Amino acid sequence: MNPYTLPDAELERLLGEDLPAGDATTHALAIGDCHGRLEFHARFEMVVCGSEEARRLGELRGLAAVGAAVASGTALAAGDRILTLEGKAAxxxxxxxTAQTLMxxxxxxxxxxxxxxxxxxxxxxxxxxVCTRKNFPGTKAAAIKAILAGGASPHRLSLSETLLVFAEHRAFLSETPAQTLARLRRRWPERPVVVEVADENExxxxxxxxxxxxxxxPxxxxxxLQRQIPGTRLAAAGGISAANAADYARAGAAILVTSAPYFAVPRDVAVTLSALPAA
Incomplete structure (x- = not known):
């Protein structure tokens, strides 16, 4: 599964961060015109993401991909090949x-x-x-691609697209819940109304x-609660992880809302860079 690929402008920005004024070492060694191969492999089991971006980063610098890149969303075993690029050493x-770290x-x-x-x-x-909008600021497009590759959906891409009423909103209201719900449905008739509640009374x-x-x-x-109001969809949020997701799903939560993936440990990508005979 490849949900989408980050645009070239974003990839150029990433390259520019790491190469603002050229590669001093490669230039000083005068090896830039040598021919070589860059190979990426999964060091451990993983669901890969960012392989399309890694390939495109290479293409933007004149490298050629050897064979297809493994698509984002693919489950890999340790040692599986992700991508091979060939071209000039520079x-x-x-x-x-940049390609390794992004993946x-x-x-x-x-x-x-x-x-x-x-x-x-x-x-x-x-x-x-579904995954929240609590990704590191400035990384939303990449982070959303990664949660899609893992089989989840965005909870809220932005404040502009969803109606989610928190207690912090209700602090400014002086009307009944029924009045609030009716008003929201008149103003935004195509949007489901989601309300965060702290206890059973709410x-x-x-x-x-x-x-x-x-x-x-808990x-x-x-x-x-699900037994009391079976017609209302329940979304469990806060502290959802692989360790407790099954419990909440069995309890009747139709949706699990989590930020946990954004704080996951990166999955190591092994890199081999080797010289090739001149073309």
Whole structure:
């Protein structure tokens, strides 16, 4: 699965961060015109992400891909090949670390996401995992690609697209829940209304919302609420991980909301750079 590829302008920005005034070492050694090969492999099991960007980084510097890059979203075993690039040594060195690091971070997110998705579906095959907008600022497009590659969906791409009513919004209201819900549905008729609630009393007061978001509720409490209001979709949020996703899914949460993948440990990508005979 390859959800999309970051645009060239973003990839050029990444290359420019690592190469603002040329590669001093390659230039000083006068090896830039030598021919070589850059190979990327999974060092451990992973769900790879960013391989298309790595290939494109090479193409932007005149490198040629040897064979196809493994698509983002593919589960790899240790040692599996991801991508091979060939061309001038100057370009290989210019692309090497940016491509490697980008794949490592995105593959870490994708792998962690896939683990939570697998756990949730073990509890309930129809349970969905969605990831919040709590990615590191400035990395949203890349982070969203990684969670898509891992089998999740975005919870909120931005404040502009969803109606999610927090207690911090309700602090400014002086109307009943029914009045608030009716007003929101008149103003934004095509948007489901999601309300975050802190306890069962709040949940019952807002039970006519399309989705209730339960922040840091124990799974047992989720199960009890689901039995009381079976017609309202429940989204469990806060502290969701691969260790507890199945419990929440079995308890009746239709949606699991998590930020955990964004803090995942990167998955190591092994790199081999070798010289080739001149063409």
């Amino acid at each position: 370009a290989l060195h210019a692309v090497w670390k 490592e971070y995105l593959s870490g997110i994708a792998t962690a996401t896939a683990g939570i998705v697998a756990a949730a579906r073990a509890g309930n095959p129809d349970c969905s995992v 949940a019952l007061a807002w039970a006519d919302a399309d989705i209730l978001q339960l922040e840091k509720w 799974a047992l409490t989720v199960d009890r």
